[in-house]
Amino acid sequence: MTSEILLAGFGGQGILFAGKVLAYCGLAAEREVSWLPSYGPEMRGGTCNCSVILSDEPIGAPTVYDPDILMAMNEPSFLKFSDKVKAGGKIFIDSTLVDSRSSRDDITVYEIPATQLAEENGLTGGANIILLGLIIAKTGIISDKDIEAAISKIVPPTKPKLIENNMKAISIGRNYGC
Amino acid sequence: MSQEKKLMKGNEALAEAAIRSGCKCYFGYPITPQTEIAAYMAKRMPKVGGVFVQAESEIAAINMVYGAASTGTRCMTSSSSPGISLKSEGISYLAGSDLPCVIVNVQRGGPGLGGIQPSQSDYYMAAKAGGHGDFHMLVFAPSSVQEMADLAALAFESADKYRMPAMIFADGLLGQMMEPVAFPEISPAMPEKPWACTGHGNKREHNIVNSLYLVPEELERSNFERFARYETVKKELTLYDNFLTEDADIIVTAYGASARIARSAVTAARAQGIKAGLIRPKTLWPFPVQAYRDALSTAKAYLSVEMSMGQMVDDVRLAIECSRPVHFFGHTGGVVPTPSEVLEQIRKINSGLAK
Structure with missing residues (x-):
């Protein structure tokens, strides 16, 4: 199975993270x-996205054009990418920021x-992980x-509090609407 | 082997592999999309007893490489397309002086200052004309983060073995993307370098590293000698990968990031019953001429996919001496071809074959 995932939002929201x-x-x-960031003359507050592919086969093109899963953390990203999601795909939106x-x-939102x-x-700044x-x-x-x-691999061992916060954010997202 | 895989950017994996291969001097100058190499070297080199210098320009950096390489030290510089143009004079001097070194080009769109998105439009510069004069450099074309590491190691080893500058020829996509990578535990074999200028202590004749020959016959002799060595390199170091080529009607060919896209397209074409296959050169000089000739037994057409206006396509035509149609598809200026566009080209060629 192959999952093509596109994460998009403002710079500073932790999209790449x-x-x-x-x-x-x-x-x-x-x-x-594979993980591929959009890179450019980017800055905090500008738009930012990244392509992630998880697969059981060797990955060819690392660029995601038609995602199975879209995570949209701002209005421009939602407008830009929501039509590209594959039929049967899923969109996850931060409804605080996307109107x-x-x-x-043919998709589930x-x-x-x-x-x-x-x-x-x-957990200010943890919206990205809640969505995850x-x-x-x-x-x-x-x-x-x-x-x-x-999470324990990415967060430096000198900051155990961050592991705890990230896991808390995961569980808020996971239990949402249950 | 250290089997634990880490997620790293291509640029970082290359830098780490260089250090593990015994690179002791790195001279750089920042430019997107390769700056992570310099950043990684700045952090790590002082910890492994190496030297990191941020030079005042690309030209200064390549000439620092000349100096370090003259002492037999494994050394490297990296840049992106416009910066490599600046280094080309130094590259010619390095080749003329038979100095081993590694030069990294993480290509971006051109010409001129161009843009900062991935490109492969420096093929001619890398494979044909790295600078003035009669010379070649080894050109390695990685296509994954793991190969950014593996081919960096091979580049250092081969540069020493053949006394040639070696180029790692990547692009912004490979430099920026992260994939799992493992680094084999290596203790790099450092060959003897009796030619190196390391001080003679009045015990032997002094060595001279130089590319100036004012007597034409002497210069010609040195060029003949170098080209004889190039023939050995062609025999020993021509690298490529075949994917589904055994029965292929259509041979798609691409290197680096384009090869990943082409591979996706070939897989999709096979799913539609089209007999497509992929030849992926891992060295662009020497160019895997024989791979294209071998494919002639089944191939009815070739398609070169590049992030350029069509450069490697010339070498494909030469390899098969234009005995089959050789098509081209590409994007340029930082636009990356998509697998579906390449598939469309394959379909078009295939329907042409049926007629």
Whole structure:
């Protein structure tokens, strides 16, 4: 199986970091993995996206044009990419920041006020990981074991508090709407 | 073997592999999309007893490479397309002086200052005309993060073995993407370099590293000698990968990032019953001429896919002496071809064959 995932939002929202967490999950699960950032004269507040592919086959092109899964963390990203999602695909949106809705009936859209939930739970900046929690719950592309391994791999061991916060954010997303 | 795989950017994996291969001096100058190499070297080199210098320009950096290489030290510089143009004078001097070194080009769109997105439009510069004069350099074309590491190691070894500058010829996509990579535990074999200028202590004749020959016959002799060595390199170091070529009607060919896209397209074409295969050169000089000739037994047409206006396609035509149609598809200026576009080309060629 191959999952092509596109994560998009503003610079500074942790789009690349969330992609890295997904990629490490794939690595922990011993799958084929690629992670490709959009790069350019980017800056905080500008747009930013990254392509992640998790697969059981060797990965050819690392660029994701028609994602199976789109995570949209701002309005421009949603408008730019929602029509590109494959039929049967899933879109995860941060409803605190995205107002538009898709008119497509061949995809499933999951909404979560991730930025608001992050603020309320003292996890400012953790909206990206809350969304990942929801993606885990609704797609099953990542196991609980792998997400924990991935987060402890990325967060420097000198900052154990960050592991705890990220795992808290995962569980907020995962349990949302349950 | 250290089997634990890490996620790294291509640029970082290349830098780490260089250090593990015994690279002791790195001279760089920042330019997107290869700056991670310099950043990695700045962090790591002081910890492994190496030297990192951010030079005042690309020209200064390549001439620092000349100096370090003259002492037999494994050394490297890296840049992206416009910076490599600046280095080309130094590259010619390195080749003329038979100095081993590694030069990395993480290509971006051109000409001129161009853009910063991935490109492969420096093929001619790498494979044909790295500078003035009669010479070649070894040109390695990695296609994954693992190969960024593996071919870096091979580049250092081969540069020493053949006393030639070696280029790692990548692009912004390979430099920026992350994939799992493992580094084999190696203790690099450092060959004797009796030609190196390391001080003679009045015990032997002094060595001279130089590319100036004012007597034409002497210069010609040195060029003849170098080209004889190139023939050995062609026999020993021509590298390529075949994918589904055994029965292929259509041979798609691409290197580096384009090869990944072409491979996706070939897989999709096979799923539609089209007999497509892929030849992926891993060395662009020497060029894997024989791979294209071998494919003639089944191939009815060739298709070169590049992020350029069509450069390697010339070498494919030469390899098979134009005995089959050789098509070209590409994008340029930083636009990356998509697998579906390449598939469309394959389909078009295939329907032409049926007629």
